[in-house]
Each structure stands twice: as structure tokens, then as C-alpha cells.
Amino acid sequence: MLDLMAESREGVSENSPLRYHISLVELLAACAEGKNVYTEIKCTSLLPLEDVVKVVTHEDCITEVKTAYVNFVNHCYVDTEVEMKEIYTSNHIWNLFEDFTVDMARVCNKRESRLSDPVLEKYIVNVVLDTINAFFSSPFSENSTSLQTHHTIVIQLLQSCVRLLDCQWLQQQHKVQVDGCIRTLCMTAKSRSIVVPPELESYIKQMTTSSYNTLPRSNPQYKSASRSSRPISSSNPWDYKNIIDKLQDVINTLEDRLKPLVNAELSVLVDVLHQPELLFLEGTDVRRRCESGSFISKLIQHTKALMSSEEKLCIKVLKTLQEMLIRTLDFDEKGLSLRKVLLQNYLYQNRKNDLPELAAAGGEQERDWASVVAIQCRLDREGGTKLFTDLVMSSKNDKIFQESIQLAICLLEGGNTEIQNSFYKLMMGDNKSEKFFKVLHDRMKEAQTDIKATVSVNVGEMTHKANQKEPNNGPGDLLLLNQGESIAPIAGPPAQPAGEQREVEMEMGPAVTIMKPILRFLQLLCENHNLDLQGYKEAPNAYIATQGPMVHTVGDFWDMVWQEKSSIIVMVTRLKENDVKCEPYWPLPRYDIEKVTEEKMEEHQKDDEEETRRFSRFVIRLKDCQEKHGFTVTDMEVQLASECRLVRHYWFTSWPDHHIPECITSLLRLVEEVEVYRKSLESSFSSQPTSGLQAGLGPVIVHCSAGIGRTGCFIASSICCQQLRETAQVDILETVCRLRLDRGGMIQTVEQYQFLYATLAKYSCQLQQNQV
Secondary structure: OHHHHHHOOOOOOOOOHHHHHHHHHHHHHHHHOOOOHHHHHHHHHHOOHHHHHHHHOOOOOOHHHHHHHHHHHHHHHHOOOOOOHHHHHOOHHHHHHHHHHHHHHHHHOOHHHOOOOHHHHHHHHHHHHHHHHHHHHOHHHHHOOHHHHOHHHHHHHHHHHHHHHOOOOOOHHHHHHHHHHHHHHHHHHHHOOOOOOHHHHHHHHHHHHOOOOOOOOOOOOHHHHHHHOOOOOOOOOOOHHHHHHHHHHHHHHHHHHHHHHHHHHHHHHHHHHHOHHHHOOOOOHHHHHHHOOHHHHHHHHHHHHHHHHOHHHHHHHHHHHHHHHOOOOOOOHHHHHHHHHHHHHHOOOOOHHHHHHHHHOOOOOOOOHHHHHHHHHHHHHOOHHHHHHHHHHHOOOHHHHHHHHHHHHHHHOOOOHHHHHHHHHHHHHOOOHHHHHHHHHHHHHHHHHHHHHOOOOOHHHHHHHHHHOOOOOOOOOEOOOOOOOOOOEOOOOOOOOHHHHHHHHHHHOHHHHOHHHHHHHHHHHHOOOOHHHOOOOOOOOOEEEEOOOOOOOHHHHHHHHHHHOOOEEEEOOOOEOOOEOOOOOOOOOHHHHHHHOHHHHHHHOOOOOOOEEEEOOEEEEEEEEEEEOOEEEEEEEEEEOOEEEEEEEEEEOOOOOOOOOOOHHHHHHHHHHHHHHHHHHHHHHOOOOOOOOEOOOOOEEEEOOOOOHHHHHHHHHHHHHHHHHHHOOOOHHHHHHHHHHHOOOOOOOHHHHHHHHHHHHHHHHHHHHHHO
16 A cells, blocks of 8 residues: 555556555445445445554555545544444544644645645545534534543644634635634534633634524434535535435325325235135136136246346235235225225125225224134145245345245244144255255354444444443443353343334344344244144154253252153263263162262262152152163152152263263164163053052153253154164154254254264164164
């Protein structure tokens, strides 16, 4: 950059790389000039303030570069619709102001003693003064504590502006701009009680007592007034901002008046597309085809074709399909009257008596979920679910993607299990699941990247200020966490108004805001109210995955065992690894006490009490204990009041946390033995006497420490081994996905997932050898 500026000391040529760089910076500034919040934040992430100041304040920086960079600062950091905190919390802007005073001093020298520099003069008059005026007239600068700290720079800027006003070369239209900047600095000095030199005191009094139209900074109209009061160059006599504001007011008024009528027309269009058969006479062939659903089917098929040729029309059709499912007839009396006329003209020409009832439907009323479900199922049968999945996987248009997700939400709203089944069969039948969910995964990654790119707050400065504050935070204060962590209030903040919430969503950008409907869709898709999608291979409630009991949860654990009538507990963790993983919740044999628990079990080493213990309201008696290759099998009797039950406990100890077992064979033996014992209980349950000691047929309880990693591996191995035995086929990905739908995080690491494949490969070889 320095070399390029040195080469361009006599002027920047049109074909030089520096001219291209300057044009790009000017383009960024032009993008942010339209008061687009998202664009402003995006531009600031591309060109940080620190880098801008570093270039502008360098002694070898040429005026052309200064003009582009300072203009960028003005539009992207200063003259913005939202507060860019870095400009008010850091010292960068004040370093820039110091450089302004140096350049202003250069142009204030007598022309006889210096060469004429029109580029520098234009930079001062058009860029520097506008930036100073915008900064000190901004309502965001009122809360800036750095202004008091840098009061000397404020005085220097005021002195430089006064000197500039006395320059002979300054044209009359430019003097108006200098005068406006002096007024702004005078008002700032007065409001902040900044002491000014005596020679400027009279000038300040003259400025503050003049007939200048000002508003207090607390006035909500101050910001717009301060901007509109900036002098207009003679070369551009039209106040375009004011014209645009007035035109926008006209547009808003027209929208408010015509929106109910437009909504009424659109509501009738939905009725026409929903019941096109009403357009034709009864008994005609066209009407019969419409009643059979052929019209809706063709509409849905055509919508996918519109994706590449007519994107806007595709979006309108998707919105219309949504309206069929979730009707929002919100319009006034004029809208109701228009809807009534249109319905009479198109759909109900011979049924005038029904019109008042139909028109009244425009008011708010309780949703008829029975009819909604019927429409959902009808659209699904005609290809609505398939349309949604195809658009999500194929469309490159963000708006089409968003409306497709909204259509899926409308199809699933209310807990429609038939739609859930349809989506599940569609994903598994054509093997689309991996491609479909990869699209959603990529969207989430894009949102994460976008969030990181739009961070506009100088975290270092905020952290420094936070360290200077008192440690006692008041209610609602925020905790500043590391990158990647969330920022949460210590105490509940007041509810955010809906308008502010919409503004926040707009600031986040489309890549982030699309996450809300995506997550809502996944929530509706995975809601566990669909009995058809519960359990594994038609074995509902086959397993319970849980955490290892701790001191305060042992009683709750046995309550669960008793309530679910479980007779099998599989434990795949040691009691203690680096720290305590699980509390001993059953009476350990004497030889196991010293082997596995050491000092933790000293309290249990009593003469004759190791084999019977009380846990909460349950009495547990040790009946038998067998050491097998890699695991221990313990039979125990659980007594509550006068009732006793048998429970078998399997303890697999050779499986470290977050890792894989030391031996695949031992795990397969455990899986096989648990399955054999479970089947023996089922076969003997019907012939078991009703009195005396008995075992329940509840789910198999599996736990490790957290109940997701090793627990998930064991349950997945058991399910997949059963699939191999019964069908000679296995779908590991489907099983893991289903497990994770029921309990998040099942199978924690890639190593555990790979081990699952290795386990099933070995089990498949064993099955083949047994068959031979």
C-alpha cells in the first residue's frame, strides 16, 4: 500500500491497482449510504476501523486514499441507523480527528506560501467537515464517555474550523458547510461543559444565541432534524432525503388503505385453488377431475418446474398452499364486503344464503383442527411433502427455500402423524435423508459463519471497560463470555417489544433468520407423539437410557426400576475413573469392594451387611454373583414393602469414558447374554405363578456415566445385532438417527461410531460362520 501511494504521489492513474482499490472502498461506502443496517454491518466487517485509521494517519498517505477511507468511515461507522459501538468506545476515531486538524492546518496557510492543492481542499470541505458534523450531531455520541477524555481534540477541531472560515480561497457555498460544523462543535462544547479558549468564547456565545433552529438531544426528532439541517451544496439543490421520506409516507398510507382489499382478493384466490370444482357446473367432467384432486396435483407438480423459470410465481404458489392450511383472514369491513362479492361472482353464484357465513369467517375464531388435518393429508397425498423436500434439496433461491420450510411447518402443524410417517417413508424409501439433512446442516454452518462475520463490537475495548467496572453487577447486567459462548443475562431482562425484535431479526441477516423456521420444522418433525415412529423394529419402549446414579439420585433410580417393572440393568462404566462416574447402588460382594471402590466403599465394609443394603425405601439383597469374561452378572432381590422382584445386573468394566471397549468379543458376549435372558423372561412369564418372587418385563435399563456415549453404543449394538439375525441386513445410520431423536447426543464420538461398525462387522462374520 505504501509503495502504491509513493508511486501515485503526483496523481493516481486510472489503470493503477491503487485506483482499483480506491474504487472498491468507494463502492462499499456507497452501499452503506442507503441506511441498510445489514449492509453497514457487513461493510464494517470487511474493512475494520483500526485498519482504516492506520492507513489514513500514516505520514505517507495520499489525499485520494484519505478521501475514500474517511468517506467510508462516515457512512459505515458514523452516519448510521444503528449504533456502531466501536466508533464511540475506542480511540481510533480520535486519532482520525487529530489527523483532520493537521490537514486543515495545511489548507489554512496562506496560498502565497503554499502550492494550490484542490484535491486536499475538496477533501477537507466535502469529506472531513461532513464526518465531523455527523459524529458530533449523532444521538449515539451523547453516551460516549470518550468525548470528555478527548476534549482537547474537540477544541482543536473548533479552532481549525474557525481558521478555515477565514480562508480567502473558500467559496461562499462551502462557507455554509464550515459554519454548520462550527455550530455543531459549539453546541457539543456547551452541552458537555468543555472549557474553550477566551478568544473563542465570544464566537460560541454568538452561535448559541443565534436564530439557529435546534432541538434538544433528548427529543426523538433530534436525529432527523440534525441531518436535515446540514447545508445542501449548490450543485445539488434538491433535498432528496426529504423527498424520499415524503414518498415513503405516501406509499405507507396507500398500503394501509389497500392492504385489507388486497388480502381479501388473495383469500378468494386461495378458495378458488382449494376448491376449483366450484368454478364448474355439477356433473361435468371437468368438475369431477377437480374433485378427484387432479388440479391440486398438477399445481404442485408445476410448482417445482417454476423453481428455475419463474421464481416469483413459485414463491406465490408456495404462499398460497400455506394459506390453504393456515388461514389468516385479517381484514376490515371493506375487505369482508369485497370478499363476499368475489365469492358470489366466482364460487357461490347459486348459494347466496351461504355468503354471510363465509364472509364472517374473516374474523378471528378458533382454528378448526379437524379441517386443517384433512387439508394437510390431502396436500400430502397430492405430493405436497415431496414438493417440499425436492425444493429444499434443489433450490438455490433463499426465498423459495424459506417458503418451502414454512410449507413444511404448515403441513406438520398440530401434530399430524400421517405427515410425519409420509416424510419418514419418503426419506428412507429413496435414500434422500443424508442429502436432505446435509442441506439443513450447511445452512446452519452458513449462519454460524455469518454471525461471526457481523460482529461489530470491539470485544477488547468492552472487556477492558468491563474490568474497570465494579464487580457487583446489577439486575439485567450481561456477562461477556468467550467467543462461541452465549451472552445471557444474570437476571431476567424486560420483555423485548415486537418491533424491536423484528429489527434485531433484520439486523441478523437472512442466513441467520432462516434458522428459526428450520428449527421449528425439526421440532415438529421430531415431536414424540407419533406411536408409529416410536420404538425400534416394532418393539416400543425396549430400552431406557439413563445417567449413572449419584448419591442424591440412587433412590430415584430404584423408583424408576420399580415403576417400569424392569428386570435387567446393564452398566457400562466403572464406579470411578478419573473421578466418580457412578455411585454403588447395589450391594457389592466382599471381594469386589476392595477391587473397584477402594476408599469410596470403606463405609460399606461391615461384617455381615455387604450382601443386603437399603437404598431409600428399597431393600436390595444379593442372591448370586458370577464373574464372566469382561463383565460381571449379579442377581439380586428388590423388596418394596411386602412385594419382591428379581433384577439381574450386568456390569461391563472394560470400557473407558469417551472411548471404545478393549475387546469387541466381550461386548458381543454381553449383548448376546442380555438378549438371551430377556427372551427367557418373556417365554417364562406366562407360566410364572402370580405369587412369590417374580421378574418384570419392563424395558432394559442401560447406563454409563452421562447415559449417552457408551450407553448409546450398547443399545445401537443390540438393535443392529437383532436386525442382522432376523433380516441379514442392517441400517446403522438409521438406528443412530432414531436413537438421537429420542435422546440427544447418543454415541458421542467418531471413534465410538466407527467401533459400532467394527462390532457389527465382526458379529456378521460370526453369524456366517455359524450358518456354515
